[in-house]
Amino acid sequence: MTSLANSMRNGPDERGHFGIFGGRYVAETLMPLILDLEQAYKDAKADPAFAAEIEHLNKHYTGRPSPLYFAERLTEHLGGAKIYFKRDELNHTGSHKINNCLGQILLAKRMGKTRIIAETGAGQHGVATATVCARFGLPCVVYMGATDVERQKPNVFRMKLLGAEIVPVTAGAGTLKDAMNEALRDWVTNVDDTYYLIGTAAGPHPYPEMVRDFQSVIGAETREQMLEAEGRLPDALVAAVGGGSNAIGLFHPFLDDENVKIYGVEAGGRGLDGEEHCASLTAGKPGVLHGNRTYLLQDDDGQILEGHSISAGLDYPGIGPEHSWLKEIGRVNYVPIMDDEALAAFQMLTKVEGIIPALEPAHALGHVIKLAPTMSKDQIIVMNLCGRGDKDVFTVGNMLGFDL
Amino acid sequence: MTETRIDRRFKACADQGRPALVTFITAGDPDLETSQAILNALPAAGADVIELGMPFSDPMAEGIPIQLATQRALAAGQTMEKTFQMVRRFRETDQDTPIILMGYYNPIYIRDPKKFVVDAREAGVDGLIVVDIPPEADDELCIPALEAGVNFIRLATPTTDDKRLPAVLANTSGFVYYVSVTGITGSSNLNATNVSSAVARIKSHTDLPVAVGFGVKTADDAAAIGKNADGVVVGSVLVSAIRDSLDDAGKATDKTVAAVTDLVASLAGGVARARGV
């Protein structure tokens, strides 16, 4: 047993810090709002009715628990460790994003907020937000980079069907970071009625903690299911990191299990030599953006770089602060996977297991493909299959030269 | 802290029975040379205090005009070193007009905040306004700035209630910047009556001068706001004037400097009559 004092699961401190990372770096207009939010979240956390309501919705609306699936054919194909997938792609709306959205929309209701805003990259968080807004009857505005609007069209249409207003953001490269800037500008303008439903484990305290808590259902279920299936914990965990929410959700319940190796997979884009990647932990430097101190892709003058990834959901120059801390203390290994490796993994999973993954977890799979053959057959890997690939069919079709 | 240029300038304006005109431009907009010419011309045009924006790729509190100004400056190659250089050159001919650097924390953080404040002081900078570092993080930048002899000016906003105001004011010096609206720069719902009661509320907590910004566009706005406020801040309209003066390729023209100074002169007329006859 790890003693509580030595636990890696105690963060953040009361000012929202994980080591030197995290914190609350926002304009004064927003400070009172995030202090209110922190208090409201504390109160909700202490209320058993809140947890019960989330559990009920997770079960009956999302379809949790998601299966832990032994990928027998892929395991044979790679010829090494046993590979299990945590199938969060089977959730209602098609990804892990719904876990967080349900928690936050219930909090927004408790706080009496009447308007929801969100940023989205791949559109999965936008779809999940629009979904819970429809379910709870609240108006929803989603900020989305213009580039992403173009490459994630199916999700744009889904959000519209669900009744959300989509605001394309043309500033910068028109991707997730620009959408987040614009959402913050909306929030600072509409302070009384609006709840900002952040989609990843980043932003000012308490968002990184809160989003992690709502996503930790992934790791908690995995633990239980693994013990049931194999009678022991896995040897390795693998998840893709964009902002880091699906990854921290899987990792957090295992952080104190020393024998479980943990890998976070960043988007290596076209390679780490230039600027066309999103590997903020592998190739970035600590800085302050979007309310928290964390690793960022930036130049020597502190200007944030745009980055690139084939996957819109990983196309973000920052990373949740808890991941920055887990990197610094050496608990989690962060590794890059390139666009072409992710694309190959996407195709392999489709052909070998009959599962079309989203491009984000295809990055995680890219690492599993390297890792599994180096491990013995009695070892076990769990990968977070956090999203399904329907939204990416057009992008992948284009890359592979299909005329859709 | 001993008396600073900012303290002296607000006193001098008060002695003249008028608010100070605080003008914002983005350093390096639309290019380094033109920006230097604008900066150097501001005092004669009627600017009492100068805010010089340190361009940042992600200006979260900025509306479109200042976002675009930032993009122009970065596209023209502006860096922090060049911004310091602009201040040094300004100081060759002007020892009295306070300059405040305004911007976001990351470009400061990457240089090391303690080194940054010393470099800024040596360049001739008098104050700092950093949007995204709240009083809760005073130890990181505000305290080092004060120790280096640089005023740290905080923003108070409509959401800063009486409970929170003392924390915001605690280490503030030079003046308090009251943000007139909840929103981003360049917004258009300025309400002089609300602003006047907010200024009174802040003044009941501090002896520092209170300057008001966000949404001041015309000489009439400046006159109305300046009735109670000790300073009136204008920014978005100035950088919009720069943009409107550019040629089709986005380059400065022989009208660019005058576009700003003419507008500043008109705004100076507004503050001059603020306390009216």
Ligand SMILES: Cc1ncc(COP(=O)(O)O)c(C=O)c1O
């Ligand atoms: C399926 C999927 N996985 C991963 C991500 C990346 O986000 P995070 O790192 O927060 O899980 C996204 C974001 O859009 C996504 O849609």
